[in-house]
Amino acid sequence: MAVYVVDGGKRLSGEVKIQGSKNSALPILAATLLCKGECVLFNCPRLSDVDASLSILRYIGCKARREDSTLIVDTGSVERFEIPPELMHRMRSSIIFLGAMIARFGRARMSFPGGCELGPRPIDLHLSALREMGAEINEEHGELDCVVNDTLRGASLSLPIPSVGATENIMIAAATARGTTVISNAAREPEIVDLADFLNACGAKIHGAGESTVVIDGVRDLKPASHAIIPDRIVAATLMAAAAATGSNIHFTGIIPAHLESVIPVFRDAGCEIALSGEGMRLSAPYRLRSPKLIRTMPYPGFPTDAQAPVMSMAAVADGMTVFVENMFLSRYSHVSELCRLGADIRVEGKVAVVDGVKRLLSAKVRAHDLRGAAALVVAALCARGQSEISGIEYLERGYEDFELVLSSLGADVKKI
Numbered sequence: 001m002a003v004y005v006v007d008g009g010k011r012l013s014g015e016v017k018i019q020g021s022k023n024s025a026l027p028i029l030a031a032t033l034l035c036k037g038e039c040v041l042f043n044c045p046r047l048s049d050v051d052a053s054l055s056i057l058r059y060i061g062c063k064a065r066r067e068d069s070t071l072i073v074d075t076g077s078v079e080r081f082e083i084p085p086e087l088m089h090r091m092r093s094s095i096i097f098l099g100a101m102i103a104r105f106g107r108a109r110m111s112f113p114g115g116c117e118l119g120p121r122p123i124d125l126h127l128s129a130l131r132e133m134g135a136e137i138n139e140e141h142g143e144l145d146c147v148v149n150d151t152l153r154g155a156s157l158s159l160p161i162p163s164v165g166a167t168e169n170i171m172i173a174a175a176t177a178r179g180t181t182v183i184s185n186a187a188r189e190p191e192i193v194d195l196a197d198f199l200n201a202c203g204a205k206i207h208g209a210g211e212s213t214v215v216i217d218g219v220r221d222l223k224p225a226s227h228a229i230i231p232d233r234i235v236a237a238t239l240m241a242a243a244a245a246t247g248s249n250i251h252f253t254g255i256i257p258a259h260l261e262s263v264i265p266v267f268r269d270a271g272c273e274i275a276l277s278g279e280g281m282r283l284s285a286p287y288r289l290r291s292p293k294l295i296r297t298m299p300y301p302g303f304p305t306d307a308q309a310p311v312m313s314m315a316a317v318a319d320g321m322t323v324f325v326e327n328m329f330l331s332r333y334s335h336v337s338e339l340c341r342l343g344a345d346i347r348v349e350g351k352v353a354v355v356d357g358v359k360r361l362l363s364a365k366v367r368a369h370d371l372r373g374a375a376a377l378v379v380a381a382l383c384a385r386g387q388s389e390i391s392g393i394e395y396l397e398r399g400y401e402d403f404e405l406v407l408s409s410l411g412a413d414v415k416k417i
Contacts, residue, residue, distance in 0.1 A: 004390040006381035007413035012248035014410045018236045019045040019401045020229040024194040026093045027168040029053040032073045033100040037224035044071040045401040052090040082109035099173035108146040125166035154179030162187040162299045174216040175204040183214040189300040190259045194230045201225040233259040237307040238375045241314040244285045245383040252281045262303045266292045291320030297328050309335050309376035316344035318357040326351045335373030338366040342380050368392030371399045
């Protein structure tokens with residue numbers, strides 16, 4: 001296994017273009033199954049999770065090739081309606097293929113998904129919604145066996161929580177279902193809008209994406225299309241945290257400022273100057289950060305749970321106390337014990353983490369246990385005095401493309417060994 005070796009304490013500078021969004025790319029790749037032909041996806045990041053999705057598509061008979069940041073996916077010829085456990089277990093979001101396969105084949109057979117352990121993330125919302133749309137789903141020994149006797153049909157569906165994955169699965173399945181589907185209390189994330197934009201480019205009729213009610217008028221079939229994936233707002237937030245923690249001045253390009261509206265005030269509260277211009281942003285951090293005071297993770301448009309860990313690393317070297325309240329997942333503080341190895345002063349009680357900022361972090365050997373926790377450890381190591389070693393970076397590579405090269409281009413001393 002590879003590790004990162006980070007010589008910390010260096011200020012960063014320069015310009016960085018934000019990669020395409022992982023959380024957009026994965027459902028869009030699944031949605032290409034509805035289009036019998038060649039779809040072209042621009043700005044698609046090189047990530048292990050994207051590779052896992054491509055492995056699933058290739059297994060069932062699709063063709064896919066990459067040209068730099070462009071993916072060309074041909075779903076014209078498919079042979080299987082099942083996904084083996086070893087492919088399902090590579091990532092949590094593999095469940096997004098369920099709605100697409102049922103819509104394409106009228107059949108689907110797969111195991112429960114894998115991925116980062118962040119506490120219970122039940123797929124019962126996905127299953128109950130698809131059952132309402134006419135799918136018969138049998139669960140036995142960790143396997144899902146699904147069949148549609150006639151065709152999927154539209155339904156009025158009210159989600160008990162605004163689940164991103166369930167909203168995406170329903171949208172994909174409903175795009176070619178008979179009749180109209182209405183999703184109440186739908187997730188509102190930008191990635192939901194991006195998926196809807198792709199499906200609509202293929203001929204779907206989806207209205208209200210990004211709002212709490214989404215209406216999908218089913219169409220007979222979809223046609224292949226080209227689509228540019230939106231920039232990754234969580235990667236942007238992570239790099240903002242890295243710049244703030246190291247007292248740096250960074251220019252970001254290829255962002256959508258509206259997607260960062262809940263994140264930017266946290267950095268301004270910490271004393272960073274942020275200037276926005278079109279798809280660009282400049283962040284200038286002070287020598288010593290102020291505490292952001294209180295950060296609560298919430299569904300979009302609230303502060304994103306995926307940004308909590310890297311921003312906590314920034315708060316660890318801020319002047320004062322910051323309180324984090326994690327409202328989305330039960331087990332999203334696995335990075336805390338590793339940050340404490342680096343000298344952070346953090347106490348956790350249930351869903352609350354209290355961070356007392358220290359003057360400096362010190363180098364250590366640490367291990368990541370999930371994707372965003374890995375990003376938090378990299379941010380912390382960048383501002384720690386001395387040489388740190390981070391293992392478990394296979395988690396990082398699920399969501400960050402060539403992260404060591406990106407950071408090195410900004411002046412960081414990061415090596416992948």
